Amino acid sequence: MSIVEVQELCKQYDPPKGVLAVDGVSFHIDKGEIFSLLGPNGAGKSTTISMLSCLLRPSGGDALVDGHSVVTDSQAVKEAIGVVPQDIALYPDMSARENLLFWGKMYGLAGAELHARVDEVLELITLVDRQKDRVEKFSGGMKRRVNIGVALLHKPRVLYLDEPTVGIDPQSRRSILDGILALRDQGMTILYTTHYMAEAQELSDRIGIVDHGKMIAVGTNEELVRSVGEEAHVELSVDHYLEGMVERWADVPGVTKAMIDEERAVLLVQDANEVLPRLFEAAAAAGSRITEVNVTEPNLEMVFLHLTGRALRE
Amino acid sequence: MGWAEGAPHNDPAVSRILAIAWKDLRSTMRNVPALAMMLVAPLALAALLGFAFGGGQSFSISATKVAVANADTGTAGVAENAGNVVVGVMKSPDLRDIITVGDKPSAAAARTSVDDGKSTTAVIIPADLSAAIFATSPTAPMAVVELYENPTQEIGGAITESIVGQALLGFNGARAAALAASGLATANGDGERAGKLAQQAAETYMRDGGAAAAVSVAQRAPRLPGGESTKDVGVTGTILAGMMIFFMFFGANNVARTIIDEDRAGTLPRLFTTPTSRHTILGGKYSSVFVTVTVQAVILLVAGRLIFSIDWGRLDAVAALTLVAAAVASGLALLVISLVRTPAQAGAIGAGVYLVLALVGGNFTGTAAAGGTYAQIQKLTPNGWLLQGWDAVMRGGGLADIGLNLLVPLLFAVAFFAVAALRFRKRYA
Numbered sequence: 001m002s003i004v005e006v007q008e009l010c011k012q013y014d015p016p017k018g019v020l021a022v023d024g025v026s027f028h029i030d031k032g033e034i035f036s037l038l039g040p041n042g043a044g045k046s047t048t049i050s051m052l053s054c055l056l057r058p059s060g061g062d063a064l065v066d067g068h069s070v071v072t073d074s075q076a077v078k079e080a081i082g083v084v085p086q087d088i089a090l091y092p093d094m095s096a097r098e099n100l101l102f103w104g105k106m107y108g109l110a111g112a113e114l115h116a117r118v119d120e121v122l123e124l125i126t127l128v129d130r131q132k133d134r135v136e137k138f139s140g141g142m143k144r145r146v147n148i149g150v151a152l153l154h155k156p157r158v159l160y161l162d163e164p165t166v167g168i169d170p171q172s173r174r175s176i177l178d179g180i181l182a183l184r185d186q187g188m189t190i191l192y193t194t195h196y197m198a199e200a201q202e203l204s205d206r207i208g209i210v211d212h213g214k215m216i217a218v219g220t221n222e223e224l225v226r227s228v229g230e231e232a233h234v235e236l237s238v239d240h241y242l243e244g245m246v247e248r249w250a251d252v253p254g255v256t257k258a259m260i261d262e263e264r265a266v267l268l269v270q271d272a273n274e275v276l277p278r279l280f281e282a283a284a285a286a287g288s289r290i291t292e293v294n295v296t297e298p299n300l301e302m303v304f305l306h307l308t309g310r311a312l313r314e
Numbered sequence: 315m316g317w318a319e320g321a322p323h324n325d326p327a328v329s330r331i332l333a334i335a336w337k338d339l340r341s342t343m344r345n346v347p348a349l350a351m352m353l354v355a356p357l358a359l360a361a362l363l364g365f366a367f368g369g370g371q372s373f374s375i376s377a378t379k380v381a382v383a384n385a386d387t388g389t390a391g392v393a394e395n396a397g398n399v400v401v402g403v404m405k406s407p408d409l410r411d412i413i414t415v416g417d418k419p420s421a422a423a424a425r426t427s428v429d430d431g432k433s434t435t436a437v438i439i440p441a442d443l444s445a446a447i448f449a450t451s452p453t454a455p456m457a458v459v460e461l462y463e464n465p466t467q468e469i470g471g472a473i474t475e476s477i478v479g480q481a482l483l484g485f486n487g488a489r490a491a492a493l494a495a496s497g498l499a500t501a502n503g504d505g506e507r508a509g510k511l512a513q514q515a516a517e518t519y520m521r522d523g524g525a526a527a528a529v530s531v532a533q534r535a536p537r538l539p540g541g542e543s544t545k546d547v548g549v550t551g552t553i554l555a556g557m558m559i560f561f562m563f564f565g566a567n568n569v570a571r572t573i574i575d576e577d578r579a580g581t582l583p584r585l586f587t588t589p590t591s592r593h594t595i596l597g598g599k600y601s602s603v604f605v606t607v608t609v610q611a612v613i614l615l616v617a618g619r620l621i622f623s624i625d626w627g628r629l630d631a632v633a634a635l636t637l638v639a640a641a642v643a644s645g646l647a648l649l650v651i652s653l654v655r656t657p658a659q660a661g662a663i664g665a666g667v668y669l670v671l672a673l674v675g676g677n678f679t680g681t682a683a684a685g686g687t688y689a690q691i692q693k694l695t696p697n698g699w700l701l702q703g704w705d706a707v708m709r710g711g712g713l714a715d716i717g718l719n720l721l722v723p724l725l726f727a728v729a730f731f732a733v734a735a736l737r738f739r740k741r742y743a
Contacts, residue, residue, distance in 0.1 A: 053587040054586075054587065055583055055586055055587055075589060075591070078587060078588060078589040079589045081587070083584065083587040085580055085583070085584055087580045088580070089579065089580035089581045089583070089584040090581065091337065091341075091581060093340075093341060093344060094337070094340075102333060102337055103588070105329065105330055105333040106330060106333070106585060106588040106589075106590045107588055107589060107590075108330075108589055108590075110329060150584075
């Protein structure tokens with residue numbers, strides 16, 4: 001059951017000649033799933049989230065969030081969502097608790113309920129001990145946690161996270177990713193944007209790949225990889241007889257291509273786990289010894305490369 | 315504990331407005347440079363300008379120090395000494411606030427006093443002053459009273475010249491009348507007696523200091539808005555009222571600038587993603603600006619009363635003017651902020667707008683002294699109307715006397731806020 005339905009969403013800045021930042025994007029998010037928008041910087045991810053947050057008015061199309069239109073019923077949409085912006089959006093001269101109390105009021109909380117929610121969020125982001133310290137004294141990871149905590153105060157039905165792990169240390173990133181998975185396990189629906197392929201692969205139930213304002217592919221990680229027909233790359237080094245080995249490996253069932261790249265053999269295989277034993281057997285039969293093996297499974301990076309001709313990080 | 319499926323919350327908008335206003339107020343209170351500009355600068359400027367004009371409640375300048383060397387030896391057969399009369403006029407209690415007279419034993423000592431900067435002007439009365447005045451012959455030699463002035467102290471010199479000149483003019487007039495009477499009596503064959511009578515008349519004139527004059531000048535002032543036109547308005551109060559409104563503009567600008575600061579910091583866009591409406595957010599911002607400048611004005615008014623003993627006038631009228639001034643400053647600051655994109659633009663454009671308004675409106679010159687076209691030009695600005703209102707209230711006027719001075723600025727404030735709201739609506743659609 002979809003809780004977010006995006007239909008042909010467009011955003012053009014300074015029309016009619018301005019940049020078309022989002023160009024007819026459509027997708028849906030099912031209740032309780034993590035949906036990631038994956039794409040390089042400038043692909044249109046943040047603009048899409050801004051429109052779904054009612055911060056930007058779409059130039060065309062619409063989106064329904066929890067059944068409410070972002071164009072005609074923004075108030076109801078805002079009550080349903082929690083937004084974690086890409087940059088830290090907190091008041092540095094206020095303490096963590098003061099920030100949470102203030103933002104809680106902005107979400108309509110008051111009185112004992114507000115204080116109870118703030119206590120719960122402080123527990124969740126593990127900052128109970130530092131709640132009275134000013135945010136400006138916090139590390140980057142701690143600020144990120146408060147930044148996320150603010151969006152959870154009113155228990156939103158959909159949580160938007162716009163690249164929440166940019167610029168933080170690996171430990172804090174791990175903590176945040178674990179927290180997001182925990183929220184999903186409690187039933188929260190999450191829209192996550194990132195340009196980190198690994199994050200999208202680890203977190204997402206489904207992924208939408210965006211580039212130049214367009215949605216170029218949507219599906220689960222496996223579906224996306226399968227859809228482009230990519231194969232695993234196997235790189236092999238042998239102690240001698242490289243050219244002869246490449247000819248022999250090219251005839252091994254499951255190997256679709258074999259070539260020499262500098263001092264190594266590079267093979268494209270359909271299933272690396274199935275093919276690798278046969279490659280070792282063929283080398284032993286020829287009297288060669290494999291000295292190094294490197295297997296690269298097909299991934300979203302390859303999917304993006306396949307679809308756009310560019311690497312994701314470019 | 316689950317984190318999904320929260321129910322909608324409906325805390326009233328007023329509560330959110332107060333939360334935003336309180337947050338901004340706290341931030342302002344922690345901004346020491348801004349506080350200094352809002353409170354210390356207007357008081358310091360008012361004190362400086364007030365003292366420059368003599369301080370206190372009424373306009374005055376420091377008494378001019380005059381060194382007098384009176385060498386007049388009098389003249390035979392005449393009891394009165396013209397030199398002493400001139401000195402007596404200068405030492406008159408009525409002139410005590412204007413000039414301070416110091417006697418010097420000689421002309422050289424008087425000049426040295428000026429050269430040393432101890433006196434502004436030296437008045438050197440010659441030995442033959444009485445002889446020249448009481449001479450019965452129209453061809454008697456003319457005596458010259460010398461004024462030795464510090465050229466950089468033009469006002470003091472002009473005041474001394476005016477006082478001494480006035481006294482000598484009287485002498486010359488009396489002498490002319492006496493000579494005319496003496497000539498007439500001589501023509502009638504009773505010259506000696508007539509000459510004595512003329513001399514006695516001149517002596518009497520000098521002794522009375524012209525008190526028996528038949529014609530005098532009286533000053534009257536037109537009735538100004540505010541009823542009791544007779545109440546004196548202190549220069550410090552006038553200056554502080556102008557400075558207060560001027561710096562209220564800057565104070566409002568400082569607080570309103572948090573809109574741009576928050577926009578750049580990302581907290582304003584985040585506020586717009588919450589269920590708090592744009593009107594509520596702007597209402598909170600407006601409230602924080604309004605409260606801040608109102609508090610600023612109250613502090614300045616109280617400080618003006620305690621430090622400079624300024625009588626601001628009736629409390630209800632003062633309160634009304636303060637609130638309207640705060641509304642104008644807040645609306646104008648929000649309008650300026652709605653037109654700019656960066657803090658630097660806010661500072662530069664804001665300062666320009668406020669300075670022009672202050673110059674046109676009369677914040678630096680006061681309104682009471684303005685007349686003619688300038689008085690009309692001042693009314694093109696809200697601060698011009700406000701300043702005229704302050705002037706009227708300080709002269710003793712009440713609410714009934716300043717109706718327009720409240721209404722017109724209030725209309726300005728509403729217009730400023732409306733345009734600002736439209737601009738913000740467009741920017742944060």
